[in-house]
Amino acid sequence: MAPSITFLGAASTVTGSKYLVRHEGHCALVDCGLFQGYKQLRLRNWQPLGVAPAQIDAVLLTHAHLDHSGYLPLLARDGFHGAVHATAATRELCGILLPDSGHLQEEDAAYLNRHHLSKHSPALPLYTRLDAQRCLRQFHSHALHRSFEPVPGWRATFSSAGHILGAASILLEVGGHRILFSGDLGRDDDLVMAPPEAPPQADTVLVESTYGDRQHPPENxxxxxxxxxxxxxxxxxxxxxxxxxxxxxxxxxxxxxxxxxxxxxxxxxxxxxxxxxxxxxxxxxxxxxxxxxxxxxxxxxxxxxxxxxxxxxxxxxxxxxxxxxxxxxxxxxxxxxxxxxxxxxxxxxxxxxxxxxxxxxxxxxxxxxxxxxxxxxxxxxxxxxxxxxxxxxxxSAHADSDQTLAWLRRLDHAPRKVFVVHGEMAAADRLRERIAHELHWRALVPEQGAVHSL
CATH class of the missing domain: 3.40.50.10890 (Rossmann fold)
Known part of the structure; x- marks a missing residue:
């Protein structure tokens, strides 16, 4: 059977990145982010994930921002015991961000309880600082461009995505299929960060679309x-x-x-x-x-x-x-x-x-x-x-629409399919249109919970 991807987040929205890759009885989660923003999105953080955490063999992180990593403490608390693979800087940043996120969850719950502002009695944190500190023990760091096996027989390689310290695109090779996850792409003209590297060749590409419907202004x-x-x-x-x-x-x-x-x-x-x-x-x-x-x-x-x-x-x-x-x-x-x-x-x-x-x-x-x-x-x-x-x-630390297309054009050959993710619907669909009309590639915007065979 061919590998499949289940879109558990960042599908028609710009938050909650989670992509579950399955093949022959194994599965790995690429990114493990919190939903943020609208209440109906935040409520998804409290709902069942759609796969038992204990069944997930490994997690791979593109970078440390909470919409890509912030669900990890909950995943680990609820039964995920595998390794979390990331670059060294992402591991260090998660050591800062995740415990703080747990602390804020506890503070918010305590505030609601003190002022009787919650329908729940008592209001509980999504996870605690201790949950976050415990999940950090599962991290394994990897250098850029050095392949490793997150699951037996699978190969993964990080390449720099710019954006923030440690941010990476991930090439995952599964069952003879090459899947590229862009992660959050930085800008070629960023004031501080180095530009993203050229993407490796892939059969399937998942590309972010935060700024998929606009260009950055000429001002700096x-x-x-x-x-x-x-x-x-x-x-x-x-x-x-x-x-x-x-x-x-x-x-x-x-x-x-x-x-x-x-x-x-x-x-x-x-x-x-x-x-x-x-x-x-x-x-x-x-x-x-x-x-x-x-x-x-x-x-x-x-x-x-x-x-x-x-x-x-x-x-x-x-x-x-x-x-x-x-x-x-x-x-x-x-x-x-x-x-x-x-x-x-x-x-x-x-x-x-x-x-x-x-x-x-x-x-x-x-x-x-x-x-x-x-x-x-x-x-x-x-x-x-x-x-x-x-x-x-x-x-903005994100590539705009033109810069994202320029990054895709650096692929040697057209991929079989491009999934446009991590963008609000208008931004994602506009980038889909541009990929289809300007690059003549097959592109689509997946829906939350959709399963696609590769």
Whole structure:
């Protein structure tokens, strides 16, 4: 029998990446992500996976972002005992991200219970910090371009995808069939990260489509960021920048440092990185110089051009300071974390600024702020949005539609089939159309739960 793929996530949506590959009694899961955004998507995290975790032989991760790795603690707690295969940087980043995710799950449940805001009594976390720490024992790291056997008789090889530290595309060779998972593709013109490598030849390709229906603007992130931060610094306001702790925080820090060097921003403008995850991630850039464009001096500047805020007490103390200042804090789509406290504190003042960087998944607070809503709910309270809102479109760490097609064109031969995944329906279908009409390849957008024989 031919191998098959079951789409357990990131099918007609941009979140929850999970692809189950089966062949002759064995199965492996490529990516193991959480659903985020709309409540109906988040509820999928609580539903049965569709395969017993104990039946899965191995998990392979393209990278560490939670929409690709954040379901792992639950999978392991519920019976998965196999190995989790990843690059070294992905393993290190998961060591930062997953325990923090478990901690936030516990905090959210505790808050709901304290304030009697849940229909469940008691509200329970999806998983705990301890669940996350335990699953980290199952990780095995692999170098790029060195094949390994995740399942007896199967071969897997990582190649660099750009995007963030450790991000990889995965070539999986099963039953004589070559399946390529793009993972999240970075940009050729990224400010910090190296560009993605050319894809290896494959019979079937799964390609992400986060930006499948658009092109990045011609402006660069440094100029866009300078144009909005300079006025707020001049008027003594506070800029709150929700950032992804892995990738976006470091790009924005680097851009601010360049703006200070150029004189666009005052050198004495206080900048705070209020995210322990982002602080720890920033330190990893020195350990993986081949993955990014930054010089040794620029990596050093990442850790010294801002005040690194680790403790909750230091985070709360920021509220006693006056502007001007810039606060970078996770999460990047304002779905949780310390940034919510800063948004609650500063969003009501017209002198202040909220800077949204990159894609805001539908259903998140970030998407609602970007859409111009005048009030958002934080910790059970309605918070007025009177601050200026700026969305920096050039900050994305994803390849756009043209860049994704250019990556696909680097394949030596047309694959038999392309599955367009990890994108909202409009973006995924537009990229499908372009692949079909411009490359003349067979392409389709799979549905959640669909099973396709290869």
């Amino acid at each position: 992130m440094v100029d866009e960021l300078g144009a909005v931060l300079a006025p707020v610094a001049k008027r003594g306001g506070v800029a709150v920048v929700p950032v992804f702790a892995v990738g976006r925080a470091q790009s924005v820090l680097h851009a601010i440092n360049l703006l200070k060097t150029r004189g666009t921003l005052p050198r004495q403008l206080p900048v705070f990185l209020d995210s322990p995850m982002a602080v720890n991630t920033t330190a990893l850039f020195a350990q993986h110089p081949q993955a990014h464009r930054l010089s040794t001096q620029e990596v050093h500047a990442l850790s010294h051009s801002a005040t690194m805020v680790q403790t909750t007490e230091d985070s709360k103390a920021l509220a006693k300071r006056h502007g001007p200042m810039v606060i970078l804090s996770a999460s990047g789509m304002a779905t949780g974390g310390r940034v919510l406290h800063h948004l609650a504190l500063y969003s009501g003042d017209h002198r202040n600024l909220i800077v949204l960087t990159g894609h805001q998944a539908p259903g998140t607070r970030g998407a609602r702020i970007a859409a111009g809503e005048k009030s958002i709910r934080i910790h059970g309270q309605d918070v007025a949005i009177r601050a200026q809102v700026a969305q920096i479109d050039s900050a």
